[in-house]
Amino acid sequence: MPGQEQDCLREVTLSTQRLRVLPPAVLSNPTLESLDLDRNKLRSITGISKLGNLKKLIVSKNEIVDFPNEIQSLVYLEKLELNQNQIRVIPEGIFCHLPRLKHLRLNNNRLGALPRDLAACQGSLQYLNISNNLFRTFPQPVLQLANLQELHVQNNALRQLPRELFQGQALKMFKANGNPLREPPIEVCAGGIQQILNYFNHLQHGSGQEDKRIKTMFLGASLAGKSTICKSLKQRQAKLVPKEERTVGIEISEFRIEDFTFLFWDFAGQLEYYMTHHVFITPQALVILVINLHMYQTNDDAFKDLVGFWINNLFMRVPNSVVLPVGTHADCCRKQEVEEKRSNIMAKITAMLAERKSNLTHFINNLEASEEPEVYVDQWEKLKEMESCTLTILDLVAVNCTDHSDIKKLEATILEHVKNEELFPEVVRVLPPIYREVEAAIVNITQSEEMADHGMMDLQYLLSELSRQEHLANLDKELLQDVLRYLHRIGLIVWYEEIKHLESTVFLQPTFLITTFKLLVRDRLAQQLESISVDTLIAEHATIRDRSNWVWAFKSKAMLCHQAVRALVKYQLCLEGMQDIFEEIMGDKTHRGKGKLFSLLEHFELCLEVRHAKALNPQASEFVPGRTWETTRGQGDSWYLFPTYLNQTEEVAEVWGGDHPEDLHIRTYFSPEIPEGFFHRFLVKACSFYSTHWVAKATCLLVCNGKPLLIKENNQRAYSYLELRCRKPAGATGFRFAWDFLMAVVFIIQKLSEEWPGLHVCVKSPCRTAGCPAELTWPDMDGKTPVTKEDVKTCGTCGHRFGAELLLSKVPRQPEAPPAQPPVHYYVTSYGTTTFGPSSVHVTRQNISSE
Numbered sequence: 001m002p003g004q005e006q007d008c009l010r011e012v013t014l015s016t017q018r019l020r021v022l023p024p025a026v027l028s029n030p031t032l033e034s035l036d037l038d039r040n041k042l043r044s045i046t047g048i049s050k051l052g053n054l055k056k057l058i059v060s061k062n063e064i065v066d067f068p069n070e071i072q073s074l075v076y077l078e079k080l081e082l083n084q085n086q087i088r089v090i091p092e093g094i095f096c097h098l099p100r101l102k103h104l105r106l107n108n109n110r111l112g113a114l115p116r117d118l119a120a121c122q123g124s125l126q127y128l129n130i131s132n133n134l135f136r137t138f139p140q141p142v143l144q145l146a147n148l149q150e151l152h153v154q155n156n157a158l159r160q161l162p163r164e165l166f167q168g169q170a171l172k173m174f175k176a177n178g179n180p181l182r183e184p185p186i187e188v189c190a191g192g193i194q195q196i197l198n199y200f201n202h203l204q205h206g207s208g209q210e211d212k213r214i215k216t217m218f219l220g221a222s223l224a225g226k227s228t229i230c231k232s233l234k235q236r237q238a239k240l241v242p243k244e245e246r247t248v249g250i251e252i253s254e255f256r257i258e259d260f261t262f263l264f265w266d267f268a269g270q271l272e273y274y275m276t277h278h279v280f281i282t283p284q285a286l287v288i289l290v291i292n293l294h295m296y297q298t299n300d301d302a303f304k305d306l307v308g309f310w311i312n313n314l315f316m317r318v319p320n321s322v323v324l325p326v327g328t329h330a331d332c333c334r335k336q337e338v339e340e341k342r343s344n345i346m347a348k349i350t351a352m353l354a355e356r357k358s359n360l361t362h363f364i365n366n367l368e369a370s371e372e373p374e375v376y377v378d379q380w381e382k383l384k385e386m387e388s389c390t391l392t393i394l395d396l397v398a399v400n401c402t403d404h405s406d407i408k409k410l411e412a413t414i415l416e417h418v419k420n421e422e423l424f425p426e427v428v429r430v431l432p433p434i435y436r437e438v439e440a441a442i443v444n445i446t447q448s449e450e451m452a453d454h455g456m457m458d459l460q461y462l463l464s465e466l467s468r469q470e471h472l473a474n475l476d477k478e479l480l481q482d483v484l485r486y487l488h489r490i491g492l493i494v495w496y497e498e499i500k501h502l503e504s505t506v507f508l509q510p511t512f513l514i515t516t517f518k519l520l521v522r523d524r525l526a527q528q529l530e531s532i533s534v535d536t537l538i539a540e541h542a543t544i545r546d547r548s549n550w551v552w553a554f555k556s557k558a559m560l561c562h563q564a565v566r567a568l569v570k571y572q573l574c575l576e577g578m579q580d581i582f583e584e585i586m587g588d589k590t591h592r593g594k595g596k597l598f599s600l601l602e603h604f605e606l607c608l609e610v611r612h613a614k615a616l617n618p619q620a621s622e623f624v625p626g627r628t629w630e631t632t633r634g635q636g637d638s639w640y641l642f643p644t645y646l647n648q649t650e651e652v653a654e655v656w657g658g659d660h661p662e663d664l665h666i667r668t669y670f671s672p673e674i675p676e677g678f679f680h681r682f683l684v685k686a687c688s689f690y691s692t693h694w695v696a697k698a699t700c701l702l703v704c705n706g707k708p709l710l711i712k713e714n715n716q717r718a719y720s721y722l723e724l725r726c727r728k729p730a731g732a733t734g735f736r737f738a739w740d741f742l743m744a745v746v747f748i749i750q751k752l753s754e755e756w757p758g759l760h761v762c763v764k765s766p767c768r769t770a771g772c773p774a775e776l777t778w779p780d781m782d783g784k785t786p787v788t789k790e791d792v793k794t795c796g797t798c799g800h801r802f803g804a805e806l807l808l809s810k811v812p813r814q815p816e817a818p819p820a821q822p823p824v825h826y827y828v829t830s831y832g833t834t835t836f837g838p839s840s841v842h843v844t845r846q847n848i849s850s851e
């Protein structure tokens with residue numbers, strides 16, 4: 001039987017066989033205990049009841065519409081997977097016959113309810129996945145599953161979760177993101193089971209209060225009028241912002257209309273700040289896209305710069321957002337011109353949305369029509385998920401910001417949209433009174449006289465300050481952390497508990513965090529560096545000549561040494577009267593304590609530490625997989641590379657020595673385009689992993705075991721890709737190594753791209769015939785099937801045949817080859833950690849050699 005692996009006929013695997021019916025041979029084997037039918041085309045599994053000894057049945061990724069009733073005969077069943085089918089209803093009378101069922105996957109179907117008799121599995125069921133279905137209310141039978149340890153309900157339409165679910169001891173893992181939850185709000189759920197439980201406990205002591213709050217992000221090109229609108233809305237009058245007062249970084253303010261609280265995040269329009277946008281552009285917000293109508297022309301370039309760029313970025317980053325385009329400077333245009341521009345912008349946005357939809361449909365159809373569609377199931381699913389996301393674009397409002405009545409009109413429009421539950425289902429959150437009390441007390445502290453401008457506070461100190469207040473005397477650390485976590489997620493404060501250096505620091509004024517970013521990520525940084533005062537230089541034991549060197553290194557290599565950063569930061573903090581926090585931000589002088597600034601910049605992949613030191617520890621006696629690779633610390637000054645400021649392009653090309661037709665060559669394509677800042681963050685990630693590297697504006701050369709790998713960025717409309725090349729290796733080991741290297745870099749790219757949920761990335765190998773435009777699409781890389789079955793691939797366009805190892809990660813077969821290894825899985829789990837097959841290599845940071 002094809003694809004069958006037999007173990008005394010107890011176990012049969014028939015995945016990806018394009019089966020439409022169960023093969024009779026399988027059904028004639030009543031001793032079978034495990035049957036895997038993953039990724040086929042089954043509409044039913046008629047006859048399955050003959051396999052009365054089955055313990056494990058996998059029918060995921062098939063075409064089942066009607067729940068297979070025969071499953072009720074499989075009374076020994078322990079594991080059942082029916083995910084990724086089209087099941088709408090599960091009848092009563094099935095689960096009551098499955099008392100041993102431990103593991104049940106029903107995700108990605110069309111279910112809206114579960115049968116009552118699921119409760120019969122209460123003694124056994126430990127894992128249940130009903131994510132990506134159509135549940136509007138929480139399925140009550142689940143509450144009786146006393147031994148349930150893991151529950152997935154993501155991406156349904158749940159508004160409320162029952163408190164009883166969290167009261168038992170068993171539940172260890174619970175996931176609910178992607179639901180319009182009010183009670184508890186999604187920001188509370190993200191804090192985990194304990195936080196949810198605490199939330200319900202506090203709800204018990206008083207009735208929940210409705211909180212209507214929405215983060216509002218003002219985006220748009222420079223000088224569009226974002227700050228003007230923001231300030232005018234807040235002050236309820238036309239409030240023109242002088243041109244010189246440009247937003248630096250992001251400004252945040254709070255504002256109320258009726259009983260809605262708006263948190264305004266006003267983003268600076270200059271390109272340099274786009275690098276930090278990924279940190280602050282978050283889902284579940286109202287996006288106000290501000291367009292200067294006076295500047296806008298009805299041609300494609302103006303549209304791309306002032307509107308298209310932002311729409312594309314929102315597509316990729318927060319694909320489910322609601323966007324209100326606002327056209328400013330209406331007073332500088334004729335009435336008819338305003339109308340023309342308004343309809344031009346709306347028509348072009350509509351065309352963009354249609355283009356995106358049609359692209360996705362095209363990709364999906366391609367996968368479905370491909371030769372082996374079952375090896376593209378994961379890609380297909382991701383695309384389907386993207387297709388279900390909708391960027392809602394509201395009708396453009398044209399305003400004259402100098403006119404009070406226009407501001408009032410805009411305010412009314414915003415309010416009307418926010419009240420629309422269809423558009424903003426999660427605006428209303430039910431909160432225990434204590435959440436509001438703690439929040440109010442924090443706001444009081446931030447506004448008090450004693451509070452320093454920066455608003456940074458130690459967590460323990462904050463707790464003691466709060467609990468000094470009579471009504472919060474019982475506040476404990478856990479509850480405070482719960483509330484802080486919530487306030488962080490809604491954007492009122494900033495608390496990065498996941499960054500080790502910052503876990504005990506709360507930024508009560510989120511703007512201060514942005515101020516810290518701005519110290520090094522800003523426009524005209526070179527001028528800033530040049531203007532460091534002599535006093536500051538002296539205090540840092542530096543000379544004017546050092547300062548010139550810093551400027552030179554920055555302009556030519558986008559690098560700053562530690563001393564330069566210290567001087568720059570000290571100088572800027574002095575200007576703002578905040579010199580007292582210098583040590584805290586920068587760490588101590590020995591460079592060993594990293595300080596908050598670099599913890600932040602490195603966490604968000606905005607800079608890379610480049611240490612001029614001898615490579616790896618020469619004293620290290622051995623390298624042990626899974627353990628930290630110890631390195632010697634360099635004696636010299638640390639340098640930091642800021643990829644945003646890179647402007648050279650030639651350096652890498654020189655080291656690489658030009659492309660060669662023989663190179664192994666793949667491309668990762670991006671649709672709709674490579675997001676702003678993506679390549680820079682990729683550089684930081686990849687270079688912190690591969691110690692030897694060269695970087696330039698749009699290229700990078702990584703070296704591993706002496707072998708180079710080139711990555712080039714090409715970001716053109718309808719042609720956005722990263723190209724990966726390495727020299728054609730000799731011999732099977734060489735191929736294995738080269739493909740491992742390529743795959744590791746592809747996985748870094750894929751891992752990073754997950755941060756843009758609306759971004760589609762696919763990998764292709766160009767045909768190796770010079771001039772032939774054909775490309776070979778790569779199948780799912782985390783699928784269980786090997787990437788390629790054949791040894792030779794034929795190009796469908798030019799007809800030439802190539803060894804598969806030249807196109808895909810397949811090692812050439814050798815006559816004396818040892819028995820097949822288990823399939824190798826690669827994945828990059830996080831910054832600097834990678835797993836290759838059975839052994840895992842954990843490298844926290846390799847030193848950088850300056851070769």
Ligand SMILES: Nc1nc2c(ncn2[C@@H]2O[C@H](COP(=O)(O)OP(=O)(O)OP(=O)(O)O)[C@@H](O)[C@H]2O)c(=O)[nH]1
Nearest residue numbers: 223224225226227228241243246247269329400401
């Ligand atoms: N006449 C007129 N001027 C406006 C209008 N809206 C904004 N302005 C002016 O346009 C200039 C730019 O406005 P800002 O609000 O600073 O623009 P921004 O989008 O915040 O700009 P960045 O800070 O660079 O991101 C200011 O001088 C405003 O006074 C408008 O509707 N009519």
